[in-house]
Amino acid sequence: MTSPKITVNGDRLWQSLMDLAEIGAYDDERTGLRGVNRLALTDADAAGRRRVVAWMKEAGLAVRIDQMGNIYGRREGTDPTAAPVLTGSHIDSVATAGAFDGCLGVLGGIEVVRTLNERGITTRRPIEVGIFTEEEGVRFGTDMLGSAVAAGRLTPEYAHALTDRDGHTLGGELIRTGFAGPTDVRLAPPHAYVECHIEQGPVLAENDVPVGVVTGVQGISWQEITIHGRAAHAGTTPTHLRADAGLAAAQIIVHLRSLVDSGAYGDLRATVGHLIVHPDLTNIVPARAEMTVDLRNPDDAQMARAEEALAAFLRDLENSRPGLSLTTRRMAKTAYVPFDDSVQKVIAQAADDHALEHISLLSGAGHDAQEIAALCPTAMIFVRGEYDGISHNPREYSTPEACAHGVDVLATALLRLADQD
Incomplete structure (x- = not known):
């Protein structure tokens, strides 16, 4: 009953x-x-x-x-x-x-x-x-x-x-x-x-x-990315000689959006919810940037492909910018x-x-x-x-x-x- x-x-x-x-x-x-x-x-x-x-x-x-x-x-x-x-x-x-x-x-x-x-x-x-x-x-x-x-x-x-x-x-x-x-x-x-x-x-x-x-x-994937660059004077350092951690962070954000907009990774969602640069001063090129990346996907295989695409981009970014180095730390990962x-x-x-x-x-x-x-x-x-x-x-x-x-x-x-x- x-x-x-x-x-x-x-x-x-x-x-x-x-x-x-x-x-x-x-x-x-x-x-x-x-x-x-x-x-x-x-x-x-x-x-x-x-x-x-x-x-x-x-x-x-x-x-x-x-x-x-x-x-x-x-x-x-x-x-x-x-x-x-x-x-x-x-x-x-x-x-x-x-x-x-x-x-x-x-x-x-x-x-x-x-x-x-x-x-x-x-x-x-x-x-x-x-x-x-x-x-x-x-x-x-x-x-x-x-x-x-x-x-x-x-x-x-x-x-x-x-x-x-x-x-x-x-x-x-x-x-x-x-x-x-x-x-x-x-x-x-x-x-x-x-x-x-x-x-x-x-x-x-x-x-x-x-x-x-x-x-x-x-599925949910959280990771923290730390970008190490080189501090420099904003007025005296030519652009081509900079190792700008803030610029690299911006490029990562834009790339994440391109992964979503491409439609190649299913119903992917990507968010950078935390971003801070150091020394965080108006006239200094950032020496370091810390950011988080939140990925969501209902398909575990598509999530894995998106994570690998991001990792490949990070490797290319590091290799193409002299003076930059990147480290990543897994914060959380759960499957569908x-x-x-x-x-x-x-x-x-x-x-x-x-x-x-x-x-x-x-x-x-x-x-x-x-x-x-x-x-x-x-x-x-x-x-x-x-x-x-x-x-x-x-x-x-x-x-x-x-x-x-x-x-x-x-x-x-x-x-x-x-x-x-």
Whole structure:
């Protein structure tokens, strides 16, 4: 017998989102809006974690923290031997965030538990709500870090040794903030994992539907390129005698766009999100440039071809410019991850039962779900965003109704998965 559909308290969910958004809040000069800056394991992130842990405990969840600072709140089922159904996301942010990215999945999971409690609904399997550490990868340079270690793709030793730009290690910051937990970080395989997240794109709005059933996550490649040139006087050094690191960085950016525009590498996307030159003075030719390259592709073979094309260009650039040398460092690499068909069907049926139109779509952004997919059947629910789905920006916005619809689907899907044999 199929478990019934359930509807959450949308007003309470919205209030939780707005309350959490006040932790790490700042006034954004560019947009004139209130934004969120809650980088992983900063004081703001620690304060946000403490607030959410308090909400978990108020909802009756038993809380545990692992050696990566991942947090899990557990609602027991009637069968103590059954593997749990896991949901969750992250609450760390980029430096210019809105209120929804990651947070909707965590707070939505807590709202599901509140609703089950209020209705006196028991489940066969336990339900757990997770908060994963450093999903964004902004501070320590590797995205989906907590979930990657929990799933076994990365080791805790590797993760703990990562440093931010000020030289602070992740392991040290876990201790400093009080989130170096005692629990083994390797996660026992759940029965299933469902993550609810804002879309962070325009597809749902373009199709005028409220819910997306996510089929998978495209491949992601991050690397850091350092260009070593030679500092020189801007007025006295002839152009042909310069080893200009800034010019080389510009040429790399232009070449990346040409790779995308060529169409030869499938649905490739390329972004240089960080670029800085040294000594960063008006009248000095840059001696060094540091930049990051973010490549995305839903086809692993096409991604590999694009990476090789970039590497070949870097070799040619170095060889053709006397005085230039380039080094690269891999920051992160994840392959295309398809999601489980059976979990997608549970999500789609839940949306149908709530009379919510939905479409299937691939995620362009990385999510903790792609890591947990290595452990158990996994899929995601996307919630429609406004303003072309803009994200990583204070203009990021999903309506209270859209958030409630997405978590209604999450609640019904979790209930049905938690009642499976």
